[in-house]
Amino acid sequence: MPEFDLHCHSTRSDGLLTPAALVARAAQRGVKVLALTDHDEIGGLEEAREHAHRAAISCINGVEISVSWNDQTLHVVGLHIDPANAELSAGLKQVRGGRRHRAERMAEQLEEAGISGSLDGARAYVTNPELVGRAHFARYLVERGYARDVQSVFKKYLASGKPGYVPHRWASLEQAVNWIKVSGGVAILAHPGRYKLDGTQRVTLLQEFKDLGGAGVEVISGSHMADQFAAWAQHAKRFGLLASAGSDFHGPGESRRDLGDLPDLPAGCTPVWKQF
Numbered sequence: 080m081p082e083f084d085l086h087c088h089s090t091r092s093d094g095l096l097t098p099a100a101l102v103a104r105a106a107q108r109g110v111k112v113l114a115l116t117d118h119d120e121i122g123g124l125e126e127a128r129e130h131a132h133r134a135a136i137s138c139i140n141g142v143e144i145s146v147s148w149n150d151q152t153l154h155v156v157g158l159h160i161d162p163a164n165a166e167l168s169a170g171l172k173q174v175r176g177g178r179r180h181r182a183e184r185m186a187e188q189l190e191e192a193g194i195s196g197s198l199d200g201a202r203a204y205v206t207n208p209e210l211v212g213r214a215h216f217a218r219y220l221v222e223r224g225y226a227r228d229v230q231s232v233f234k235k236y237l238a239s240g241k242p243g244y245v246p247h248r249w250a251s252l253e254q255a256v257n258w259i260k261v262s263g264g265v266a267i268l269a270h271p272g273r274y275k276l277d278g279t280q281r282v283t284l285l286q287e288f289k290d291l292g293g294a295g296v297e298v299i300s301g302s303h304m305a306d307q308f309a310a311w312a313q314h315a316k317r318f319g320l321l322a323s324a325g326s327d328f329h330g331p332g333e334s335r336r337d338l339g340d341l342p343d344l345p346a347g348c349t350p351v352w353k354q355f
Protein backbone atom coordinates (compact mmCIF):
# COMPACT_ATOMS: atom_id res chain seq x y z
CA MET A 80 0.00 0.00 0.00
CA PRO A 81 2.08 2.91 -1.16
CA GLU A 82 -0.42 5.25 0.50
CA PHE A 83 0.90 4.17 3.91
CA ASP A 84 4.46 4.90 4.93
CA LEU A 85 4.88 4.32 8.63
CA HIS A 86 8.64 4.71 9.14
CA CYS A 87 10.90 7.61 8.18
CA HIS A 88 13.37 10.11 9.63
CA SER A 89 13.79 13.86 9.72
CA THR A 90 16.50 16.27 10.82
CA ARG A 91 15.26 15.74 14.38
CA SER A 92 17.32 12.54 14.27
CA ASP A 93 19.47 11.37 11.36
CA GLY A 94 17.31 12.23 8.37
CA LEU A 95 18.31 14.85 5.80
CA LEU A 96 14.97 16.65 5.44
CA THR A 97 13.10 18.77 7.97
CA PRO A 98 9.73 17.41 9.11
CA ALA A 99 8.07 20.02 6.88
CA ALA A 100 10.07 19.02 3.79
CA LEU A 101 9.53 15.35 4.53
CA VAL A 102 5.76 15.77 4.70
CA ALA A 103 5.75 17.82 1.50
CA ARG A 104 7.76 15.15 -0.31
CA ALA A 105 5.50 12.38 0.99
CA ALA A 106 2.37 14.20 -0.14
CA GLN A 107 3.87 14.88 -3.54
CA ARG A 108 4.73 11.18 -3.91
CA GLY A 109 1.18 10.06 -3.16
CA VAL A 110 1.53 9.05 0.49
CA LYS A 111 -1.78 9.54 2.29
CA VAL A 112 -0.78 8.40 5.77
CA LEU A 113 2.71 9.14 7.04
CA ALA A 114 4.35 8.34 10.37
CA LEU A 115 7.48 10.28 11.28
CA THR A 116 9.55 7.92 13.44
CA ASP A 117 12.73 9.69 14.49
CA HIS A 118 15.25 7.77 16.59
CA ASP A 119 14.49 8.16 20.32
CA GLU A 120 12.95 11.56 19.61
CA ILE A 121 9.47 13.02 19.17
CA GLY A 122 10.41 16.69 18.80
CA GLY A 123 9.56 16.78 15.09
CA LEU A 124 6.00 15.56 15.35
CA GLU A 125 4.33 18.91 15.85
CA GLU A 126 5.93 20.40 12.75
CA ALA A 127 5.05 17.28 10.76
CA ARG A 128 1.45 17.39 11.89
CA GLU A 129 1.05 21.04 11.03
CA HIS A 130 2.39 20.54 7.52
CA ALA A 131 0.45 17.32 6.99
CA HIS A 132 -2.70 19.26 7.70
CA ARG A 133 -1.78 21.81 5.04
CA ALA A 134 -0.87 19.10 2.54
CA ALA A 135 -4.15 17.28 3.29
CA ILE A 136 -2.48 14.04 4.34
CA SER A 137 -2.68 12.21 7.67
CA CYS A 138 0.21 12.20 10.04
CA ILE A 139 0.57 9.51 12.68
CA ASN A 140 2.68 10.29 15.71
CA GLY A 141 5.62 7.91 15.72
CA VAL A 142 9.02 7.17 17.19
CA GLU A 143 11.74 4.54 16.69
CA ILE A 144 13.22 3.43 20.00
CA SER A 145 16.71 1.91 20.26
CA VAL A 146 16.71 -1.31 22.28
CA SER A 147 19.35 -3.69 23.58
CA TRP A 148 18.19 -7.29 23.59
CA ASN A 149 20.49 -10.26 24.17
CA ASP A 150 23.65 -8.50 22.95
CA GLN A 151 21.90 -7.10 19.89
CA THR A 152 20.49 -3.71 19.04
CA LEU A 153 16.87 -3.81 17.95
CA HIS A 154 14.58 -1.00 16.92
CA VAL A 155 10.96 -0.75 18.04
CA VAL A 156 8.65 1.66 16.28
CA GLY A 157 5.81 3.20 18.27
CA LEU A 158 2.79 4.34 16.26
CA HIS A 159 -0.05 6.51 17.49
CA ILE A 160 1.84 7.47 20.60
CA ASP A 161 0.90 10.56 22.57
CA PRO A 162 3.87 12.96 22.43
CA ALA A 163 2.59 14.70 25.55
CA ASN A 164 2.96 11.57 27.66
CA ALA A 165 5.46 12.26 30.45
CA GLU A 166 6.64 8.68 30.89
CA LEU A 167 7.42 8.29 27.20
CA SER A 168 9.25 11.64 27.06
CA ALA A 169 11.33 10.84 30.12
CA GLY A 170 12.22 7.42 28.75
CA LEU A 171 13.30 8.82 25.39
CA LYS A 172 15.34 11.55 27.05
CA GLN A 173 17.17 8.90 29.01
CA VAL A 174 17.90 6.87 25.87
CA ARG A 175 19.18 9.96 24.02
CA GLY A 176 21.41 10.82 26.99
CA GLY A 177 23.89 8.05 26.24
CA ARG A 178 24.59 9.12 22.68
CA ARG A 179 27.10 11.87 23.38
CA HIS A 180 29.52 9.66 25.27
CA ARG A 181 29.09 6.91 22.70
CA ALA A 182 30.02 9.35 19.95
CA GLU A 183 33.19 10.34 21.80
CA ARG A 184 34.17 6.69 22.10
CA MET A 185 33.41 6.09 18.42
CA ALA A 186 35.71 8.95 17.52
CA GLU A 187 38.48 7.54 19.74
CA GLN A 188 38.22 4.15 18.11
CA LEU A 189 38.19 5.65 14.63
CA GLU A 190 41.26 7.67 15.60
CA GLU A 191 42.98 4.40 16.48
CA ALA A 192 41.97 3.11 13.07
CA GLY A 193 43.75 6.10 11.53
CA ILE A 194 40.78 8.41 11.00
CA SER A 195 41.14 11.75 12.73
CA GLY A 196 38.66 14.50 13.43
CA SER A 197 35.56 12.35 13.14
CA LEU A 198 33.77 13.82 16.16
CA ASP A 199 33.85 17.36 14.80
CA GLY A 200 33.27 15.96 11.35
CA ALA A 201 30.15 14.08 12.46
CA ARG A 202 28.92 17.08 14.46
CA ALA A 203 28.92 19.17 11.31
CA TYR A 204 26.14 16.85 10.09
CA VAL A 205 24.23 16.76 13.38
CA THR A 206 20.95 18.68 13.28
CA ASN A 207 19.75 17.83 16.79
CA PRO A 208 22.48 18.18 19.42
CA GLU A 209 20.97 15.37 21.51
CA LEU A 210 20.94 13.02 18.59
CA VAL A 211 24.36 12.20 17.27
CA GLY A 212 24.37 8.81 15.61
CA ARG A 213 26.26 6.56 13.31
CA ALA A 214 24.64 8.09 10.22
CA HIS A 215 26.36 11.40 11.00
CA PHE A 216 29.75 9.69 11.27
CA ALA A 217 28.98 7.84 8.05
CA ARG A 218 28.36 11.08 6.15
CA TYR A 219 31.66 12.51 7.37
CA LEU A 220 33.55 9.36 6.38
CA VAL A 221 32.03 9.49 2.90
CA GLU A 222 32.94 13.18 2.66
CA ARG A 223 36.55 12.30 3.46
CA GLY A 224 36.59 9.50 0.93
CA TYR A 225 36.94 6.55 3.31
CA ALA A 226 34.17 4.78 1.42
CA ARG A 227 32.07 5.58 -1.62
CA ASP A 228 28.69 5.73 0.10
CA VAL A 229 26.99 5.48 3.47
CA GLN A 230 26.17 1.79 2.94
CA SER A 231 29.84 0.92 2.38
CA VAL A 232 30.98 2.99 5.36
CA PHE A 233 28.81 0.90 7.63
CA LYS A 234 30.20 -2.33 6.21
CA LYS A 235 33.76 -1.15 6.64
CA TYR A 236 33.71 0.96 9.80
CA LEU A 237 30.44 1.28 11.67
CA ALA A 238 28.63 -2.06 11.77
CA SER A 239 28.93 -4.36 14.77
CA GLY A 240 32.47 -5.67 15.07
CA LYS A 241 34.02 -2.97 12.86
CA PRO A 242 36.64 -0.45 14.09
CA GLY A 243 34.21 2.40 14.82
CA TYR A 244 31.56 0.28 16.48
CA VAL A 245 30.95 0.93 20.17
CA PRO A 246 28.66 -1.50 21.99
CA HIS A 247 25.99 0.50 23.77
CA ARG A 248 23.28 -0.12 26.32
CA TRP A 249 19.95 1.21 25.01
CA ALA A 250 16.48 0.72 26.50
CA SER A 251 15.29 -2.79 27.32
CA LEU A 252 12.64 -4.33 25.07
CA GLU A 253 10.23 -4.21 27.99
CA GLN A 254 10.84 -0.50 28.61
CA ALA A 255 10.39 0.40 24.96
CA VAL A 256 7.14 -1.53 24.60
CA ASN A 257 5.84 -0.13 27.89
CA TRP A 258 6.62 3.49 27.02
CA ILE A 259 4.81 3.05 23.72
CA LYS A 260 1.81 1.33 25.31
CA VAL A 261 1.50 3.70 28.23
CA SER A 262 1.30 6.59 25.77
CA GLY A 263 -1.51 4.90 23.88
CA GLY A 264 0.59 3.63 20.99
CA VAL A 265 1.14 0.31 19.27
CA ALA A 266 4.60 -1.26 19.33
CA ILE A 267 6.02 -2.55 16.05
CA LEU A 268 9.27 -4.47 15.70
CA ALA A 269 11.19 -2.49 13.06
CA HIS A 270 12.92 -4.14 10.09
CA PRO A 271 13.15 -7.58 11.73
CA GLY A 272 14.91 -9.03 8.70
CA ARG A 273 17.97 -6.98 9.53
CA TYR A 274 18.77 -8.70 12.81
CA LYS A 275 21.11 -11.65 13.05
CA LEU A 276 18.77 -14.31 14.37
CA ASP A 277 18.75 -18.05 13.91
CA GLY A 278 15.38 -19.83 13.90
CA THR A 279 15.36 -20.36 17.65
CA GLN A 280 16.33 -16.78 18.45
CA ARG A 281 13.70 -15.49 16.06
CA VAL A 282 10.98 -17.47 17.82
CA THR A 283 12.26 -16.35 21.22
CA LEU A 284 12.24 -12.70 20.16
CA LEU A 285 8.79 -12.78 18.59
CA GLN A 286 7.30 -14.64 21.55
CA GLU A 287 8.91 -12.29 24.06
CA PHE A 288 7.83 -9.23 22.08
CA LYS A 289 4.28 -10.54 21.85
CA ASP A 290 4.17 -11.42 25.57
CA LEU A 291 5.35 -7.90 26.47
CA GLY A 292 2.47 -6.45 24.49
CA GLY A 293 4.10 -5.88 21.10
CA ALA A 294 1.45 -5.50 18.41
CA GLY A 295 3.15 -6.03 15.08
CA VAL A 296 6.22 -6.28 12.88
CA GLU A 297 7.37 -4.42 9.81
CA VAL A 298 6.78 -6.85 6.99
CA ILE A 299 7.49 -4.33 4.26
CA SER A 300 10.57 -2.28 5.03
CA GLY A 301 13.10 -0.34 3.01
CA SER A 302 15.65 -2.33 5.01
CA HIS A 303 14.27 -5.67 3.76
CA MET A 304 15.19 -7.53 0.60
CA ALA A 305 12.22 -8.56 -1.51
CA ASP A 306 12.45 -12.21 -0.42
CA GLN A 307 12.07 -11.16 3.21
CA PHE A 308 8.60 -9.69 2.69
CA ALA A 309 6.88 -13.07 2.35
CA ALA A 310 8.97 -14.66 5.09
CA TRP A 311 8.10 -11.98 7.63
CA ALA A 312 4.46 -12.03 6.58
CA GLN A 313 4.47 -15.71 7.58
CA HIS A 314 6.23 -15.07 10.90
CA ALA A 315 3.77 -12.27 11.71
CA LYS A 316 0.82 -14.51 10.97
CA ARG A 317 2.20 -17.36 13.03
CA PHE A 318 2.52 -15.14 16.09
CA GLY A 319 -0.74 -13.26 15.59
CA LEU A 320 1.13 -10.01 14.96
CA LEU A 321 -0.07 -7.17 12.76
CA ALA A 322 1.89 -6.17 9.67
CA SER A 323 3.33 -2.71 9.09
CA ALA A 324 5.06 -1.04 6.17
CA GLY A 325 7.63 1.75 6.10
CA SER A 326 10.35 3.01 3.82
CA ASP A 327 12.82 3.95 6.60
CA PHE A 328 13.60 6.90 4.34
CA HIS A 329 16.46 9.12 5.55
CA GLY A 330 17.05 11.34 2.55
CA PRO A 331 17.22 11.62 -1.23
CA GLY A 332 20.13 9.67 -2.63
CA GLU A 333 20.88 7.98 0.66
CA SER A 334 18.04 5.55 1.20
CA ARG A 335 17.20 2.45 -0.77
CA ARG A 336 13.52 3.35 -0.89
CA ASP A 337 11.95 6.76 -1.20
CA LEU A 338 8.83 7.81 0.70
CA GLY A 339 5.85 5.69 -0.34
CA ASP A 340 8.02 3.50 -2.56
CA LEU A 341 6.55 0.33 -1.07
CA PRO A 342 4.82 -2.78 -2.42
CA ASP A 343 1.49 -3.96 -1.00
CA LEU A 344 1.51 -6.20 2.05
CA PRO A 345 1.51 -9.90 1.10
CA ALA A 346 -1.89 -11.58 1.17
CA GLY A 347 -2.96 -12.86 4.56
CA CYS A 348 -1.41 -10.02 6.57
CA THR A 349 -3.52 -7.96 8.93
CA PRO A 350 -2.38 -4.35 8.36
CA VAL A 351 -1.61 -2.33 11.44
CA TRP A 352 -3.59 0.57 9.96
CA LYS A 353 -6.80 -1.42 10.52
CA GLN A 354 -6.31 -0.20 14.12
CA PHE A 355 -6.13 3.49 13.29
Ligand code: AMP
Pocket residue numbers: 093118145211212213214229230233234238329
Ligand atom coordinates in the same frame (compact mmCIF):
# COMPACT_ATOMS: atom_id res chain seq x y z
P1 AMP B 1 22.55 4.59 15.63
O1 AMP B 1 21.18 4.71 16.23
O2 AMP B 1 23.42 5.76 15.94
O3 AMP B 1 23.21 3.28 15.96
O4 AMP B 1 22.37 4.63 14.06
C1 AMP B 1 21.46 3.77 13.42
C2 AMP B 1 21.26 4.32 12.04
O5 AMP B 1 22.41 4.11 11.26
C3 AMP B 1 20.14 3.67 11.23
O6 AMP B 1 18.91 4.19 11.54
C4 AMP B 1 20.55 4.06 9.85
O7 AMP B 1 20.26 5.42 9.65
C5 AMP B 1 22.04 3.91 9.91
N1 AMP B 1 22.48 2.56 9.49
C6 AMP B 1 22.64 1.47 10.26
N2 AMP B 1 23.12 0.43 9.53
C7 AMP B 1 23.25 0.90 8.27
C8 AMP B 1 23.71 0.34 7.04
N3 AMP B 1 24.14 -0.93 6.96
N4 AMP B 1 23.70 1.13 5.94
C9 AMP B 1 23.29 2.40 6.00
N5 AMP B 1 22.86 2.98 7.13
C10 AMP B 1 22.84 2.25 8.24
Ligand code: MN
Pocket residue numbers: 088093094118214329
Ligand atom coordinates in the same frame (compact mmCIF):
# COMPACT_ATOMS: atom_id res chain seq x y z
MN1 MN C 1 18.67 6.28 11.08
Ligand code: MN
Pocket residue numbers: 143154269270
Ligand atom coordinates in the same frame (compact mmCIF):
# COMPACT_ATOMS: atom_id res chain seq x y z
MN1 MN D 1 16.06 1.28 12.48
Ligand code: MN
Pocket residue numbers: 086087088143327
Ligand atom coordinates in the same frame (compact mmCIF):
# COMPACT_ATOMS: atom_id res chain seq x y z
MN1 MN E 1 14.56 3.95 10.98
